[in-house]
Amino acid sequence: MDSENTPRFSDRFEFIPGENDLYSLLGSFRNSGQDWIDLTVSNPTKVGLVYPREAILHSFQKPESMEYDPDPKGTFNARRSIVNYYKEKGHIISEEDLFLTSSSSEAYSYLIKLLCNPGEEVLIPSPGYPLFEFLSVLEGVEFNSYKLNQDDGWKIDFEDLDSKITNKTRILFLVSPNNPTGSTLTSEEFERLRIISKFKKIALVLDEVFSDYLYEKNQEQIDFFHTDFPLFVVNGISKILALPQMKLSWIHVGGPTNWKKECKERLEIISDTYLSVGTPIQLALPELFQWRNMIQSQVLRRIQRNLQILESFRSSHPQIVYTSPKGGWYTILQSKSFLNDEEFSFRLLQKEKVLVHPGSMFGLEEDLGSIVVSLISETELFHSGLEKISRLL
Numbered sequence: 001m002d003s004e005n006t007p008r009f010s011d012r013f014e015f016i017p018g019e020n021d022l023y024s025l026l027g028s029f030r031n032s033g034q035d036w037i038d039l040t041v042s043n044p045t046k047v048g049l050v051y052p053r054e055a056i057l058h059s060f061q062k063p064e065s066m067e068y069d070p071d072p073k074g075t076f077n078a079r080r081s082i083v084n085y086y087k088e089k090g091h092i093i094s095e096e097d098l099f100l101t102s103s104s105s106e107a108y109s110y111l112i113k114l115l116c117n118p119g120e121e122v123l124i125p126s127p128g129y130p131l132f133e134f135l136s137v138l139e140g141v142e143f144n145s146y147k148l149n150q151d152d153g154w155k156i157d158f159e160d161l162d163s164k165i166t167n168k169t170r171i172l173f174l175v176s177p178n179n180p181t182g183s184t185l186t187s188e189e190f191e192r193l194r195i196i197s198k199f200k201k202i203a204l205v206l207d208e209v210f211s212d213y214l215y216e217k218n219q220e221q222i223d224f225f226h227t228d229f230p231l232f233v234v235n236g237i238s239k240i241l242a243l244p245q246m247k248l249s250w251i252h253v254g255g256p257t258n259w260k261k262e263c264k265e266r267l268e269i270i271s272d273t274y275l276s277v278g279t280p281i282q283l284a285l286p287e288l289f290q291w292r293n294m295i296q297s298q299v300l301r302r303i304q305r306n307l308q309i310l311e312s313f314r315s316s317h318p319q320i321v322y323t324s325p326k327g328g329w330y331t332i333l334q335s336k337s338f339l340n341d342e343e344f345s346f347r348l349l350q351k352e353k354v355l356v357h358p359g360s361m362f363g364l365e366e367d368l369g370s371i372v373v374s375l376i377s378e379t380e381l382f383h384s385g386l387e388k389i390s391r392l393l
């Protein structure tokens with residue numbers, strides 16, 4: 001047999017689930033040219049935003065792109081433009097504390113390499129971003145989930161979190177605003193996390209990719225950049241500029257001075273090993289930041305409109321529970337009618353040609369009956385997608 005003469009694959013892939021019914025059905029739609037309404041869309045380049053195309057493309061036409069002069073941290077000018085971005089938001093940081101990566105996923109993989117030995121553990125929020133699980137497994141570490149408490153506005157359930165910390169725990173992942181709950185970290189939670197980090201010697205990694213997409217004015221600002229405990233902030237232009245295809249993210253390193261110095265020396269070894277960020281995007285970045293308000297205002301307007309539509313949808317379906325998100329690009333709808341969430345999502349796609357994420361994909365408990373929808377979907381499609389959900393209900 002063929003497999004007798006070929007090398008085996010790594011055990012990492014044992015974790016990866018096979019294709020489920022929903023994605024098989026989607027595959028058959030694709031193959032037969034069948035159309036569907038995608039209420040899971042997270043790719044901003046596919047939702048009808050108007051980009052300053054010519055200006056963006058022009059920013060990449062730099063003669064210096066033909067030279068290779070790598071800096072493991074990323075070019076100084078690109079890092080300076082990130083410093084300026086934070087300055088506009090009221091945060092003073094240093095270029096010296098920034099490391100560029102090609103994506104936030106890559107940033108996470110660097111941080112796991114930096115902090116964890118194989119077999120050690122990271123803690124991830126639940127409900128939360130499903131990719132953390134894959135990233136952990138691919139880096140050879142274990143993951144465990146800590147709960148966010150729905151009855152408390154999706155704040156961290158500290159009792160649950162404490163019970164999950166073991167002597168193998170090295171990283172606590174946080175996402176604010178969180179995907180898919182739309183909840184944001186409060187200063188009270190942050191203070192408790194500070195104590196956990198200091199006493200248990202666990203580093204915090206905060207994903208703030210949605211931090212420019214807050215819907216309520218005057219939300220409290222927390223300083224994530226000047227801390228007396230190890231805190232890494234991850235962000236990037238896939239959400240800030242809605243340009244995921246340009247592949248640029250970063251890590252900000254924060255913590256006690258001596259620790260930070262040692263940390264940066266090691267992170268530099270990792271970055272220098274890969275040198276994965278392309279020169280053209282680093283050269284273009286300062287100019288691309290100019291378009292931040294133009295792009296973000298469109299996304300925010302879109303989200304506000306979709307939230308209004310969602311509000312009227314909810315008022316005609318009182319059985320649907322929904323906690324207004326504070327920020328981000330996604331939200332959760334819950335109803336006993338969505339039980340079981342995977343079967344409901346399958347029926348919805350099969351009968352009404354509308355795709356939603358089953359909540360269990362994000363760690364939502366199955367008996368809650370949850371679906372997750374994207375708030376950046378084109379408004380007409382969002383509206384008709386919800387109408388079709390009504391029809392099925």
Ligand SMILES: Cc1ncc(COP(=O)(O)O)c(C=O)c1O
Pocket residue numbers: 042102103104105106129175179207209236238244248249
């Ligand atoms: C919480 C969170 N972080 C990061 C990302 C993606 O970032 P990147 O494209 O830089 O890997 C996403 C994408 O949806 C996300 O939901």
